[in-house]
Amino acid sequence: MREDWIECKLNDVSSKITKGSTPTTYGYQFQKSGINFIKIENVKQGKIQTATINKFISSEAHESQKRSQLIPGDILFSIAGTIGETCLVKPENVPANTNQAFAIISGFNHILFPKFISLQLSSFVSKVVKSKARGGAMNNISLGDLKSLNIIIPPLPEQRAIIAKIETLFSDLDKGIADLKTAQEQLKIYRQAVLKKAFEGELTKKWREKQTDLPTADELLEQIKKERDNWLSKQISNGNSEAKRIKTKLEKLNEIKPFNKLPNKWCWTSFITSCLFVIDCHNKTAPYIDKGIYLVRTTNIKKW
Template sequence: MLKDWIEVELGDVCFTTSGGTPSRSKSEYYKGTIPWVKSGELNYGLILDTEEHISDEAITNSSAKIFPEGTLLIALYGATIGKLSILGVPATTNQAICGIYKNELFETKFLFNYLFHKRQKLIEQGTGGAQPNISQAILKKLSLPLAPLPEQRAITAKIEQLFSELDNGIANLKAAKSKLEIYRQAILKQAFEGELTKEWREKQTKNHGNHVNQKNHSTDSLPETWKWVKLENLAVVGTGATPKRGESNYWQNGSIAWITSGALNDLYVKEASEFITEAAIKETNCKIFPKGSLLIAMYGEGKTRGKCSELMISAATNQAIASIEINDEFKEYKKYVKWFLLKNYDDIRMLSSGGVQPNLNLTIVKNTKLPLCPIEEQNQIVQEIETRLSVCDKLNESIDQSLEKAQALRQSILKKAFEGKLLSQDELQNCRQQPDWEPAAKLLERVKKDSKTKR
């Protein structure tokens, strides 16, 4: 900390209070024009309007109060705990929000950035179990660096400039990541339309004098040596079950891996989080699928439905998973089939049926058609896919590392800012030439004196 800075406790220099929720049974309370902020609306930006508005009567009959424009808001608990916003208009809040009134000691954005920097620390200090609370008592005990006002302004401006540059870099990285995903999908699409191996087929034509590069117009313009086949013609498609949870002899001391659809978000299933017993296999519809079986999630939360993975262990599954065991005569086709199922993710999801949570079923999986080509070309396609996507994966990994570094850099910028190390000597000298520059101790003394005079 610089010599002209001092450390103060938030409760000693800032006035804080929380809001309230008017009675929901009084519908007229929510027909007013006064903005009423809920903690879910705190988004690190400026709040100019809110989802709900309350009346003057609601304020009179509840603990809600009007905070002035410029008040800094922080969420005390809930999913948004520690999130911040600044009021761009006078507004009220619910009790999950603490308002920190604007004062003459701090530039609001300087304080905003400091609290953003300390968010994780505040959450860790929060009391409670699964969902911690930041109390006003914790907030009031928070140590703040008080800097001369011109330095606060200069630091805030520099943080905004550096964050803007950082945000532009992050946006470019995310755009590159999106383009990589588009490229990835294009590679898979071309692979199963015969485009990736077009030159390879032409070479085969020259070498063998056949016409493998011609189109088979009777099968949706596939190359002539390709044909559509149903998955059930290449593999045994089955499913598992969930042993009754109340039967301890199905679960207690189990040693057989049992997989649910949530495990299919990775390309390979290498371990299980639950295990069942031999009794569960014998007495229920559970069955053990061999290592190497392909799995498709027939239903599950979010993006799980339609995901494809490969068992790297022998395991049973629940009924939300379809197991695909490639027939012995087609064992060499497995890599090709797996890549097709990965490529087919969006298409197979569209075939799902049902209401709120659409499902696939065994019939849909069995009837899935894939474009089959000779094994030599399958091997070539798999090689092309894996070579190109391996480059994609390396680039993607590099982008993810850069994104992580960008987030770390954001915290590094804030750390330097509040240690007094962000501004150069020239920038600090420029601050000291401002008419309102004074050491923080004198600033605090003057504001306290002015406050007593006003009383």
């Protein structure tokens, strides 16, 4: 740590570290409009996402919970459930109140920028806090844990410079993410265009013109049909009921109508006539074990 930096407890530099409560505990009901009531799901990426707020309280309920009334410059730090979600309350977020899942940290006596503490809490300090988390179904930390956290304090000018540098880097990062999302969308469009041309024969047009001995699609289908018929006959003679169902489906299959014009020697057909068989999986899943045969589920399949 730098010589002109100091380390102290969070409680030593803030005048208030408290938490909110649930209005219904005191007989107040949530409303469709009114005073913003901030919950953990409303805080993302260091900001209160106002558009996601769907809980509101009355002015009376807000006044009854003075301890957790939020003002600009307050820091919210989640201490229950999702530990370590941090944000700085801004003027556009108030009037607002919150529940016991958030600690409210405020009053830094002009020796600290709240933004600097908020950024510090959201970085390495939150990892320390998570290591202190305890509880059963819902992890939590106490206000005492939070008060005893060690934080670093550079001189005010350096705090300002650190904040400015972080915000510049975050801005660059946000722009990079936005550019990446745009590129991903463009790649999706390009991918669809490539697939469309591939299955219209455009990508292999010149290659096909050089080939003289390619079998037609009809010839390939006839070859598949012979192999499938032989396989079905053997399976049916062995009492395979699934093979009987496949054969019945093939016998009832209607002729495929062309969707659009295809290259010479191509044809439209159905999935079931272009392969050996198409079956569904069993609806009942076998018991799982740690090792053995792979069980492939839909969650294991990703777009290439």
